[in-house]
Amino acid sequence: MSTKYKKLILSLILDAIGLIPIPFFDVVWAPASAYIMTKMYKSKEGKIAGILSFVEEIIPFSDIVPTFTIMWVYSYIINKEKVDTIVEA
Template sequence: MNKYKILGWSILFDALGFVSLVFPPFDFIWAPLSAYLMTKLYKGKEGKIAAIISFVEEALPFLDVVPTFSLMWLYTYVLKSSTVTNKA
């Protein structure tokens, strides 16, 4: 999947996380679903770790403002890529 398409999905999923600020019971559905979606968008060990972080962040109150999916995109396609380029 194209990295910009993943960015679009990430922004959408982060926006969905804000729903629980208005409707708190949404967290019961969204927390496990966000963890699952994180593993589908971001593969490997990093994706699994991000899924755990996403689950905890969505399950705990008042942390829904953290854009976990977008931060993972930045890590994967900006920070991690520049680190690999600098090592070469």
């Protein structure tokens, strides 16, 4: 399996973790998801996605947005020409 699809599977798992309905879990998960996002995607876009991931996770009831999967789609489908600049996690 290629790294591309490993990142997709990891993205789906991380988005599912963000859906865990435990009180105050978002306080811990928001900074963790931002950090993981910036490590998975080392580009400028990865840093922006990290900020968006933090904001999306910290705001109540916005957890349904699949931030990691959206970033994967952006990186590997929409913005194919820049994939080579993305450093592997």
